[in-house]
Amino acid sequence: MRNRGIDPELALGNFVEVDRERREAITRVETLKAQRNRLTEEIAKLKREGVDATSQSDQTRALKSEAESLEYSAAIADERLKEILQAIPNLPQDSVPIGKSADDNRQEKVWGEQTVFDFPAKPHWDLGEALGILDFGRAAKISGSRFVVHFGQGARLERALANFMIDLHTGEHGYTEVLPPYMVNSKSLFGTGQLPKFAEDSFHCDDKGTYQPGVYQDNDHWLIPTAEVPVTNLFRDETLEESQLPISFCAYTPCFRSEAGSYGKDVRGMIRQHQFQKVELVKFVRPEDSNAEHERLTRHAETVLERLGLPYRRMLLCTGDMGFSAAKTYDLEVWLPGQQLYREISSCSNFESFQARRANIRYRPAQAKKSEFLHTLNGSGLAVGRTYLAILENYQQADGTIKIPSVLVPYMNGDTVIGKQQGRS
Structure with missing residues (x-):
């Protein structure tokens, strides 16, 4: 601790x-x-x-x-x-570096060279608004701050990215696609570790009264902060057979976060939104396989970035920067030339038996009389909005248009460039 x-x-x-x-x-x-x-x-x-x-x-x-x-x-x-x-967090693995903050995270890998242009690189918010594909002002009118509206080819790009990721994970990586509910009860949020400690980070629906810490209901509703919550809880209070493992799911859902502790941070652009879309990877595995499966899941997320030609680095999070439920976490950070920095685009974690204990998810080893807690893992494969803005910044051209990565062209109705949208003002 x-x-x-x-x-x-x-x-x-x-x-x-x-x-x-x-x-x-x-x-x-x-x-x-x-x-x-x-x-x-x-x-x-x-x-x-x-x-x-x-x-x-x-x-x-x-x-x-x-x-x-x-x-x-x-x-x-x-x-x-x-x-x-x-309220006590998971125990970090011995391989996790000891540290106090993100400054103590350890770089494990760098892929691709930082994108350099022969013209001044712009951030995604300038690029998107100039092209008419992003509108932060009208989103604020509709819903308040930390929202965005997508238009035309921009809206299609968001959808294209999600379809590309799902096709890659289901077609090549062996995941089964799941479409879960976008609202969950407090028992589910407790199971994955969001409650009781992080209640302020999620949106509670006003249908069943006020949330009471320590009272985990099965008939109240929260908007999901990530698909990790409903997908992990699919097997809550169940015992699986060893022959069923590993189980690998992927899910494309909207995610809703209050960003309670981020006041004043990343107020421009699409970095910290109250609503964003994400493709989530979730695994249920035997304890002896969880470290190897963690490496495999992380590689699956990295493959998305590599296919899109986006430079990134892999960071091993230190003890002080790791999430509450995690025993070990890799963050993938994509290079954003318009902001001249690396930004997290995926977080891949091994929770060992921490979530399984809270959610009572067990498996029965072959020839064993008693069941045991299995291990859970998850990671973003990827956060769609952040991948979107990474494409805008890494594929921008001198005239302000955006070149579309070749793997996305079939998903973009054959378009190779995103230009200024007609009929937008």
């Missing part, structure tokens, strides 16, 4: 004290129950002998009342212990 930048004493709080109180209450309850049992036998004997047992009956009622009060106290303490434990 210290390696993750967390003070164990603050994280655990009064855990030891609450645990002691809970144990003492349970022990006292057992003592009281034993006393009640003896009194019950004594009362029965006295009644058989015709002797008044009022005093003993009063003692029995008093013992019952005290026991019920202690049981309630033990239950409250048990819930408090669960709250503390549920």
Whole structure:
């Protein structure tokens, strides 16, 4: 926990004290129950002998009342212990570098050379608005800040990218496509680790009242922050057979995030949107296979970038920059010449058994009597909006038009260039 930048004493709080109180209450309850049992036998004997047992009956009622009060106290303490434990993040693997922030992440790989032009490179927001394919102003009028409207070839490019990614992952990489619901209940968000710690990062629907921390319902609704949530929870409270593993799913969905902690960050363009589209890769695997499957999933995401000819680097996240549920994470960062920086476009994580424990997803090893928790993995394959803006910035031409990567031409109705949209003002 210290390696993750967390003070164990603050994280655990009064855990030891609450645990002691809970144990003492349970022990006292057992003592009281034993006393009640003896009194019950004594009362029965006295009644058989015709002797008044009022005093003993009063003692029995008093013992019952005290026991019920202690049981309630033990239950409250048990819930408090669960709250503390549920807020503790996953343990990082030994291969994860120890660090405090993104500055301590380790570069593992660089692919392609940074795109250089013989003219001043523009950021995607300037390119998109000049061509009439992006409109941030009208999106703000409709929905507020951190939204965008796509038009014409720009809208088609978004769709083309999603279709290309899905076809690649299902056709070459062996994933099964899934179209899940775009709303989930709080039990699902707890299972993948978004609740209770990150409730502010998601949008809660106003159909079933206010969300209460620690109360995970199955009939309330949240907009999904990523397809990871509904797809991982497909097998919640289920036990799979070992012969079914590995299971590999991909899903194209909108994603909704409040960006609660990003006020003032990346306010221009399509970097931090409240709504964006993403192709998500999710795997359910045997524990002994999860590290190899993590490498394989990451390569599948990298293949999308390579087929599109987008320069990128692979970063191994340090303990202080890794997500709450992850045991190990690779970030893929694409080069954006219009901004002269690398930007995350995919995060590929091995959660080991962390999510499976919270969601109760098990598998039954062959010849084994007992079931075990399996391992889950996921990664973006890729974030469609960020891939879109990476194409705008890396394929821009001197006249402001955008060359379309060759692999996308069949998805763009044969168009090879995105030019200024007609009829836009």
